[in-house]
Amino acid sequence: MTGSTERRSEPILAVEELEVGFSVGDRTIRAVNGVSFSIAPSEALAIVGESGSGKSTTGLAVMGLIQRTKQVHISGQVRLKSKTGRVCDVLELPARALRQVRGNDIAMIFQEPMSSLNPVYSIGSQIAEAVALHRRMSRADSLARALELLEQLSVPNPDKCLVSYPHQLSGGMRQRVMIAMALSCEPRLLIADEPTTALDVTVQAQIIELLKQVQAQTGMAIIFITHNLGIVSEIAHRTLVMYAGEVVESVSAAELFERPGMPYTAALLQSLPRIAADRAPATKLAAIPGSVPSAGALPTGCRFHPRCAHFLAKTCDAARPMLEACAPGHWVRCHRWRDIGDFAA
Ligand code: ADP
Numbered sequence: 543m544t545g546s547t548e549r550r551s552e553p554i555l556a557v558e559e560l561e562v563g564f565s566v567g568d569r570t571i572r573a574v575n576g577v578s579f580s581i582a583p584s585e586a587l588a589i590v591g592e593s594g595s596g597k598s599t600t601g602l603a604v605m606g607l608i609q610r611t612k613q614v615h616i617s618g619q620v621r622l623k624s625k626t627g628r629v630c631d632v633l634e635l636p637a638r639a640l641r642q643v644r645g646n647d648i649a650m651i652f653q654e655p656m657s658s659l660n661p662v663y664s665i666g667s668q669i670a671e672a673v674a675l676h677r678r679m680s681r682a683d684s685l686a687r688a689l690e691l692l693e694q695l696s697v698p699n700p701d702k703c704l705v706s707y708p709h710q711l712s713g714g715m716r717q718r719v720m721i722a723m724a725l726s727c728e729p730r731l732l733i734a735d736e737p738t739t740a741l742d743v744t745v746q747a748q749i750i751e752l753l754k755q756v757q758a759q760t761g762m763a764i765i766f767i768t769h770n771l772g773i774v775s776e777i778a779h780r781t782l783v784m785y786a787g788e789v790v791e792s793v794s795a796a797e798l799f800e801r802p803g804m805p806y807t808a809a810l811l812q813s814l815p816r817i818a819a820d821r822a823p824a825t826k827l828a829a830i831p832g833s834v835p836s837a838g839a840l841p842t843g844c845r846f847h848p849r850c851a852h853f854l855a856k857t858c859d860a861a862r863p864m865l866e867a868c869a870p871g872h873w874v875r876c877h878r879w880r881d882i883g884d885f886a887a
Pocket residue numbers: 564566571572573591592593594595596597598599600836837
């Protein structure tokens with residue numbers, strides 16, 4: 543199968559020990575702590591976790607959108623294999639090279655398309671501008687390419703859409719336009735940060751289907767940041783679960799639902815809406831007690847221990863657990879994975 547061979551091929555992106563901290567007054571907010579992962583062509587990786595766990599900060603850092611300043615600290619490596627075959631560290635690229643990478647190699651779509659579209663320009667000129675920025679094309683050719691993209695994304699009346707302004711379109715249509723802009727330069731990696739959260743279930747399903755189609759056609763890798771475990775089961779080959787700035791579990795999509803290793807992941811599965819395309823949201827959800835610790839005041843030991851049903855004093859609150867392999871292709875950051883759940887001996 544080409545898909546699985548490709549998935550085993552060399553990664554297009556390898557993130558190593560990524561750290562992002564923000565100095566606020568005399569405190570440092572440690573938003574991302576030692577995050578490592580890689581992704582291969584044709585692979586879809588989901589990043590899940592409650593709000594505030596560092597998912598967006600990770601995506602923005604990979605995209606080169608977080609700049610080092612006195613207040614913003616970044617370390618680690620974000621190694622990207624570009625279209626030319628060269629490997630670069632996104633965190634060390636000068637601004638000009640970064641602009642080349644963004645758009646040519648990596649593109650990102652955000653939750654709220656309205657904030658990323660300019661209200662005073664037509665859709666056509668905005669997509670055409672994105673196309674023209676990365677390809678030396680005439681205005682007419684860029685517009686033709688914009689039309690082609692809208693057709694690919696199954697936008698009804700694409701001609702009419704091109705001459706429309708953002709406020710004239712529905713949320714689902716605006717999101718498609720954003721996706722068209724992101725795909726306009728054929729990125730090898732797409733980072734989608736909760737791109738369907740604001741949309742209704744049917745439109746969500748259509749957008750997921752579109753992304754899967756593009757992936758099948760082009761071999762694009764996708765990092766999909768989401769709250770929605772229904773979407774994870776639709777699109778992801780592998781899932782990273784983040785909690786308080788750390789990766790606490792890395793698992794294949796199938797095993798995520800079958801046997802989560804980390805109590806946090808198990809709690810998430812019970813608490814988050816599992817909106818599959820064809821299913822209504824569950825009516826009653828078991829909330830995880832407590833809340834994500836502030837990135838400025840993290841607990842000792844396992845960061846989840848104050849909320850964990852399996853908390854063991856002097857173990858869970860002592861040393862920080864390492865990410866350990868609990869099964870082939872399955873890693874978990876929990877002192878007690880051997881004692882609890884499906885991995886108990
Ligand atoms: P998620 O996307 O998982 O909801 P974020 O990556 O947005 O989480 O945020 C992780 C943590 O970093 C949060 O505590 C958030 O408040 C903090 N944070 C994010 N961006 C900044 C910033 N520019 N300045 C200060 N704190 C920030």
